[in-house]
Amino acid sequence: MSSQQAIRAQNDYIFTLQVQADKYARLISSVNLRIKTIDEEWKTVREKLAELRLKRNEGDQRGGGINAVKSKIMSESREVGKLENRLASCRTRLSNMNLEEQDAFDEIYQNLAIVITREKENSEAFRKEAMKSEALDTHEDGYFRGNFRIDEESEMKQTLQKLDVAENADYERLRQSAQREFGPVARAVDKLYNSLGCNEMMPIIEQRSNDLVEQFTRRLQHKHPQNLATTSLGAHLQPSDPNRANGLHLNFNLNQAPPLLTSHDANSGDPDNNSGDEDDSLVPVSTAELQRKAAKTLAMQLSNAKMSPTRNKKKKNQK
Structure with a gap:
């Protein structure tokens, strides 16, 4: 009985050892995998570092090193300074040119303003003179021409002369007939x-x-008798009015004998x-x-x- 128990106990112990062996074997395999991944990562990092170093040293392959980079940076800074100085001088020259152009423009503008003012004054003076001359022309036209044209005035004068001649002839004829009678x-x-x-x-x-x-x-x-106020001979007569002032007109028929x-x-x-x-x-x-x-x-x-x-x-x- 005791030997069986011992064998059973030994078998159990062997089984636990096998279990633990399996467990550690799996653990070792996992660790080995991790080591492999770490190695691969380290290789990639190393390659990247080599590339970075190569890129850093590509600036000056002859001399190599950080000094070449520094010297290049200093030379570039000197070039930049020169370019900045040239830019400043260009800016100064441009500002001076702008000032000169502004002065010239101001002078031209002032001269143009003076010319415009003078032209306005001349045009105003010319307009006033034109208005005066136009008023004088219209006055002379009104004085000489009146409300008629020249030809109408000449026709009226000729007609007036003809009427004067006819009136004088009638007057002379009446005077002679009256003198004879x-x-x-x-x-x-x-x-x-x-x-x-x-x-x-x-x-x-x-x-x-x-x-x-x-x-x-x-x-x-x-x-x-109804016209008692107007039948008086000479009533309401004025020297400048041959008829009565109240509108009475006397019409004489020379062909008819006066009533007896x-x-x-x-x-x-x-x-x-x-x-x-x-x-x-x-x-x-x-x-x-x-x-x-x-x-x-x-x-x-x-x-x-x-x-x-x-x-x-x-x-x-x-x-």
């Missing part, structure tokens, strides 16, 4: 004025004319007028009758003038 009457009146004196005859003629005007006015007022005033109209229109001579004096007569009446009146005046000295002598004797 009223020549004997004028001579008789001249003889009467020369024999009696104008100063003595003027009051008589004025009184006679005033009487005739009053008689004719009273007859018109009797015939037209009958004795009935004379008696009914003027109760104070009873003389036949006054009625006859208003009736139009011919030139021969006027000459005859003028001669008769002259003879009567001469006879009265002859009889006046005898009357004066009688009055003196009576006194």
Whole structure:
């Protein structure tokens, strides 16, 4: 019994040892794998380091080392300094050129401003002179030309001259006809004025004319009582107005004989007028009758003038 237990115990121990051996064998294999991976990594790192060293030393293959890199860096820095100095000088030169160009531009701008100002002043002065000359031209045109053109003015002047000539001819014709018609009457009146004196005859003629005007006015007022204010001869007349101021126009028909005033109209229109001579004096007569009446009146005046000295002598004797 004891030997079996011992064998069983030994077998168990061997089994545990085998188990542990397997366990350590697996552990060793895993460690070996890890060592292999580490070796591979170290190889790669070494290769990278060799490449980096090669790249670092490629700057100067002749001399090699860090000194070559430093010298190259210093030379490059010197080149950079030179380039910076050249750039600074270029900047200075450019700024000077800009200043010169700015000064030139300012001078040109000032000159241009002066020229523009002068041109504006000249244009303003020219405009004022043009306005003055235009106003003077229009004034002269208005003074010489008026509201018509030159040809229209000449036509109007020619027409006016023709009218003046025609008017003068009509005036001369009327004057000659009046002189032929009223020549004997004028001579008789001249003889009467020369024999009696104008100063003595003027009051008589004025009184006679005033009487005739009053008689004719009273007859018109009797015939037209509704126009009592306007039937007076000479009412509302002005020297510069040939017609009445109230609009009354007198139209005369020279081809028609003036109306005769009958004795009935004379008696009914003027109760104070009873003389036949006054009625006859208003009736139009011919030139021969006027000459005859003028001669008769002259003879009567001469006879009265002859009889006046005898009357004066009688009055003196009576006194």
